[in-house]
Amino acid sequence: MVSHRSTKGASKARRDHINHEIRNMRSLLPISQEDQERMSYLHSMAAICTYIRKSVLFQGEFCKLIAS
Known part of the structure; x- marks a missing residue:
């Protein structure tokens, strides 16, 4: 019997991780929080x-x- 594992959870975890890193990098930009x-x-x-x-x-x- 072949088991088909859902990748939905893994895809969401990847997206959440990417979004978290984007928020971290965005916080380093020299612009207001707003x-x-x-x-x-x-x-x-x-x-x-x-x-x-x-x-x-x-x-x-x-x-x-x-250097000049």
Whole structure:
């Protein structure tokens, strides 16, 4: 007899974990708590990625200035 285990619980656990991590990263953004709470998860991820890219870019520019 083949047992078919439901993956519904595992899928929900994964989604909950992803949403928790997005909330954690969103809390690190330099924006007000009110603005953070209004952001969807999609907008949060876009803002987080933009913030990381800019941080890396400006850090590289800062390192070039120090090396000069």
